[in-house]
Amino acid sequence: xxxxxxxxxxxxxxxxxxxxxxxxxxTQETTPMCKKKIQQxxxxxxxxxxxxxxxxxxxxxxxxxxxxxxxxxxxxxxxxNFSFLQTLRLRSIIYLCPEPYPEANxxxxxxxxxxxxxxxIEGHKEPFVNIPEDTIREALKVVLDVRNHPVIIHCxxxxxxxxxxxxxxxxxxxxxxxxxxxxxxxxxxxxARVSDQRFVxxxxxxxxxxxxxxxxxxxSSKGIILLLPFLE
Amino acid sequence: xxxxxxxxxxxxxxxxxxxxxxxxxxTQETTPMCKKKIQQxxxxxxxxxxxxxxxxxxxxxxxxxxxxxxxxxxxxxxxxNFSFLQTLRLRSIIYLCPEPYPEANxxxxxxxxxxxxxxxIEGHKEPFVNIPEDTIREALKVVLDVRNHPVIIHCxxxxxxxxxxxxxxxxxxxxxxxxxxxxxxxxxxxxARVSDQRFVxxxxxxxxxxxxxxxxxxxSSKGIILLLPFLE
Numbered sequence: 001x002x003x004x005x006x007x008x009x010x011x012x013x014x015x016x017x018x019x020x021x022x023x024x025x026x027t028q029e030t031t032p033m034c035k036k037k038i039q040q041x042x043x044x045x046x047x048x049x050x051x052x053x054x055x056x057x058x059x060x061x062x063x064x065x066x067x068x069x070x071x072x073x074x075x076x077x078x079x080x081n082f083s084f085l086q087t088l089r090l091r092s093i094i095y096l097c098p099e100p101y102p103e104a105n106x107x108x109x110x111x112x113x114x115x116x117x118x119x120x121i122e123g124h125k126e127p128f129v130n131i132p133e134d135t136i137r138e139a140l141k142v143v144l145d146v147r148n149h150p151v152i153i154h155c156x157x158x159x160x161x162x163x164x165x166x167x168x169x170x171x172x173x174x175x176x177x178x179x180x181x182x183x184x185x186x187x188x189x190x191x192a193r194v195s196d197q198r199f200v201x202x203x204x205x206x207x208x209x210x211x212x213x214x215x216x217x218x219x220s221s222k223g224i225i226l227l228l229p230f231l232e
Numbered sequence: 233x234x235x236x237x238x239x240x241x242x243x244x245x246x247x248x249x250x251x252x253x254x255x256x257x258x259t260q261e262t263t264p265m266c267k268k269k270i271q272q273x274x275x276x277x278x279x280x281x282x283x284x285x286x287x288x289x290x291x292x293x294x295x296x297x298x299x300x301x302x303x304x305x306x307x308x309x310x311x312x313n314f315s316f317l318q319t320l321r322l323r324s325i326i327y328l329c330p331e332p333y334p335e336a337n338x339x340x341x342x343x344x345x346x347x348x349x350x351x352x353i354e355g356h357k358e359p360f361v362n363i364p365e366d367t368i369r370e371a372l373k374v375v376l377d378v379r380n381h382p383v384i385i386h387c388x389x390x391x392x393x394x395x396x397x398x399x400x401x402x403x404x405x406x407x408x409x410x411x412x413x414x415x416x417x418x419x420x421x422x423x424a425r426v427s428d429q430r431f432v433x434x435x436x437x438x439x440x441x442x443x444x445x446x447x448x449x450x451x452s453s454k455g456i457i458l459l460l461p462f463l464e
Binding site for chain 2: 186
């Protein structure tokens with residue numbers, strides 16, 4: 001993409017923003033709020049264009065995937081993944097290992113205004129299993145709170161601890177267990193643990209079901225985000 | 233969730249919709265467009281609440297996953313997957329097999345207002361490989377056009393044809409090839425084909441790079457969708 005084309009994109013967006021706003025107010029041509037919005041979209045496009053324009057390829061973290069609107073999962077992000085992570089415009093990171101976060105990663109968070117939620121879950125191997133249900137429950141609340149979105153969940157390899165948390169999230173979404181396990185196994189592959197899957201199966205969602213947050217990730221087809229307040 | 237709570241959620245959304253609209257027009261309290269929007273969100277909430285309220289579990293199609301904002305992938309959807317698919321509020325389906333779409337699936341599309349894009353790609357097995365680059369390119373344009381979102385891409389098992397299309401999409405997103413192949417293999421597993429991966433590697437994205445559509449899926453962290461027009 002050339003610079004001229006990039007400008008064209010911005011102009012088209014600007015035009016569309018105008019059109020979009022026309023739907024809402026017929027009395028005014030361009031409000032200060034509208035102008036501010038256009039500027040914001042233009043600024044964001046510059047970032048987007050810069051990211052895709054460069055010849056450098058992006059390196060997603062190990063086992064990276066999108067879980068749902070505004071929710072991602074992966075293994076431990078290395079500095080080589082930072083440019084990729086910037087394209088996600090993360091608001092927060094959920095880190096599930098007890099080890100302290102590396103200095104380089106903390107710097108990355110700081111310079112990008114990303115909040116870290118650190119839940120130290122030991123990476124037990126079978127048959128010494130002890131996944132703390134309370135910790136998963138607390139982490140799940142962070143996942144469900146749209147004020148934290150976009151959020152990425154990660155542990156070390158994005159298989160077990162991350163797989164358990166995502167599995168519990170799928171239960172809240174009412175996925176049948178076979179589909180939850182299928183997804184778990186897709187990421188854990190040869191390292192899949194029956195104990196993790198049993199944990200997900202036995203995880204009690206009844207205490208969370210009454211919270212409206214269970215709908216937090218349902219969005220309309222029109223792209224409107226239903227921002228539901230998180231009930232503490 | 234009880235009915236009383238469901239209503240509360242709707243009220244909260246209604247309130248938030250009002251607040252949202254306040255940003256755009258300060259002169260009017262509630263325009264007809266605003267009222268229409270609130271009604272729309274309320275209706276959508278009813279569907280969402282109904283889906284999550286019921287005791288029935290949802291069954292995602294085989295190999296179901298989220299690719300990006302508004303883009304999903306899967307194997308062939310069976311009638312047992314229809315309730316799940318309704319929660320995605322699909323606008324279109326990209327079907328990559330030459331076989332005609334089953335009557336039950338056509339009915340589902342009709343009653344849910346979903347558009348079908350049918351690209352008949354033969355499911356060749358190695359070493360008789362012939363993935364039509366032009367067809368993948370046309371399908372990719374449908375994927376990139378946000379007017380088709382939310383869209384689900386599917387073939388028979390969601391491994392090869394779907395994997396090739398998603399792989400080409402990742403190239404447009406500038407993912408490094410090792411990550412593209414890692415994702416392909418996660419879905420194809422034991423059925424992974426070197427020929428599919430070679431197709432993705434050799435797929436020429438230079439003719440598509442100049443189109444602004446390559447940014448169509450980049451969304452701001454504020455949830456604003458950058459609706460870029462699709463250039464024919």
